[in-house]
Amino acid sequence: MQPMESIVEREIARWQLNRAAAERLLRAVVPAPLITISRQLGSGGAELARTLGTRLHWPVYDRELVDEMVLRSHASRQLVLDLDEDIPSGPVRWLDVLITQELFDYDDYRAILLQVLNSLAERGSAIILGRGANFAARPHPRLDVRIVAPMQVRIERLARRDGLTPTQASLVIHRSDQQRREFTRRVYHANWDDASQYDLIINTGHLSILEAAELVEDALKDLNHIVRSPSA
Numbered sequence: 001m002q003p004m005e006s007i008v009e010r011e012i013a014r015w016q017l018n019r020a021a022a023e024r025l026l027r028a029v030v031p032a033p034l035i036t037i038s039r040q041l042g043s044g045g046a047e048l049a050r051t052l053g054t055r056l057h058w059p060v061y062d063r064e065l066v067d068e069m070v071l072r073s074h075a076s077r078q079l080v081l082d083l084d085e086d087i088p089s090g091p092v093r094w095l096d097v098l099i100t101q102e103l104f105d106y107d108d109y110r111a112i113l114l115q116v117l118n119s120l121a122e123r124g125s126a127i128i129l130g131r132g133a134n135f136a137a138r139p140h141p142r143l144d145v146r147i148v149a150p151m152q153v154r155i156e157r158l159a160r161r162d163g164l165t166p167t168q169a170s171l172v173i174h175r176s177d178q179q180r181r182e183f184t185r186r187v188y189h190a191n192w193d194d195a196s197q198y199d200l201i202i203n204t205g206h207l208s209i210l211e212a213a214e215l216v217e218d219a220l221k222d223l224n225h226i227v228r229s230p231s232a
Contacts, residue, residue: 032125033141033223034117035216036133038192041176042154042169044204044212045147049129051213056220061120062129068116069109106187110136134197135188143223145216146198150205199223 035052039045046062053060061068114136120126121140134144149157151173159169184192195201200219202212 032121032123033143033220034121034126034128034133035220036128036142036144037147038130038132038134038145038198039147040149040154041173042158043147043149044157044209046129047209048147048204048212048216049127051209052216053127055213055217056125056127058125058127060127060129065113065116065128065131065133068119069112110187132184132188132190132192135184135190141223143216143220144197144199145219146195146201147212148201148203150203153205 035058037045037049039048049060049062052058113131113133117128117133117136118140120128121142134142134146151170154173155166155169158164158173159166162169162172164172181192184190190197200216202215204212207215
């Protein structure tokens, strides 16, 4: 009869091998989690995305997301940019179509963006800045984050960053908010300000970018636990 210690050690070793095999299989089946960041102009969302990218060693997709969409859609870069968060005037939009003989509409934008998000999740974890990515379907694990700040704080930050007067900064911010609301309404038929569309909302009025990044990382740990848990 084998000593009890040998039996226990053998069972522990077998359990560890089975667990390792199960984790490898799970990693192969479950796409890597993504973080989407929706932000108000002047809230520090872009800086937060870069900070998270550095801390997590994840790529950050901002304008790079447009490049991916152009490759998949085969539309001209300008046509994709015409719909990219800023809504152009009707005459400008149709002038592009008449000149290029191409048509790339909001349905195309939404469908191609979802393809790109799925492709990124299959490659590995990434951070997506803007583009209403949080409103896209979620066939893969994803943490949708919204970054906001009080209007006065946003005005002061933008004025300082871009060398604007407070009045100029206020006008730019209000125009940006309106464009992003309109973009979300047209592309996703959704409300940009709807809190229920986000997993985590952070007000950077009294938080540093580092503190905000730590909050996102804490939420990401919970997401990873849910995604990776065999009992989930």
